[in-house]
Amino acid sequence: MAEPTLSQEAVQASEPTDAFAAFLPFQIRPLQSGDLSKLIRIFRDAIQVSTAGHYDQQQRDAWSLAQNHESLISLLGDGETVVAEWDQELVGFAQRIQDSINMIYVHPDSARVGIATLLYQHLEDSARVEGLSRLTAHVSLTAHDFFQFMGFNSEGEEQADRGGVTLTRHLMRKSLVSN
Numbered sequence: 001m002a003e004p005t006l007s008q009e010a011v012q013a014s015e016p017t018d019a020f021a022a023f024l025p026f027q028i029r030p031l032q033s034g035d036l037s038k039l040i041r042i043f044r045d046a047i048q049v050s051t052a053g054h055y056d057q058q059q060r061d062a063w064s065l066a067q068n069h070e071s072l073i074s075l076l077g078d079g080e081t082v083v084a085e086w087d088q089e090l091v092g093f094a095q096r097i098q099d100s101i102n103m104i105y106v107h108p109d110s111a112r113v114g115i116a117t118l119l120y121q122h123l124e125d126s127a128r129v130e131g132l133s134r135l136t137a138h139v140s141l142t143a144h145d146f147f148q149f150m151g152f153n154s155e156g157e158e159q160a161d162r163g164g165v166t167l168t169r170h171l172m173r174k175s176l177v178s179n
């Protein structure tokens, strides 16, 4: 079967986006077609390991199985996706569709070293360039403190359905307009 492909907009040239990147042990760059086979493992390991303090096994299984290789490729064909590489290994990815931070996942072996911060910052920068006035995210209980650290405020909890299993999450927003 032919490998599904991404739209031209989603696959861009692979160049570090700023001079600062040269001093970091990891690189943030746009998604490339060759990355796609590795993203499902990051997605599933991040859910199974990193969210274990907030969601039980049934919830983690339902969430991690909500995407497969093909559906993830299809999903990442929209909007802007950036990936993080550390020693040539893919360790995280994040996606923005218009004003929504749709996905942000970092492999648990590479957690808490600032990778999600850099991924998010890239997406916020491009949102500002597009002139967006705010960002929205439907945020897992695990990611709540990260998004708060990035300047988002919770507008309350909501329930998400993954294959008939309910997961509590936060609706969070950040204004990009200074008062």
Ligand SMILES: CC(C)(COP(=O)(O)OP(=O)(O)OC[C@H]1O[C@@H](n2cnc3c(N)ncnc32)[C@H](O)[C@@H]1OP(=O)(O)O)[C@@H](O)C(=O)NCCC(=O)NCCS
Pocket: 046, 047, 050, 051, 103, 104, 105, 106, 107, 110, 111, 112, 113, 114, 115, 116, 117, 118, 138, 139, 140, 142, 143, 145, 146, 147, 149
């Ligand atoms: C949420 C997630 C993306 C954070 O990735 P990360 O690379 O570890 O985050 P960073 O290292 O950039 O964290 C930056 C800051 O955010 C906060 N933060 C991040 N993860 C946190 C956690 N689990 N608990 C509390 N604070 C956290 C901290 O203030 C952290 O700074 P510090 O490490 O100096 O204390 C990652 O834990 C993950 O993939 N989780 C599972 C999937 C998920 O829930 N994704 C979001 C879907 S909405």
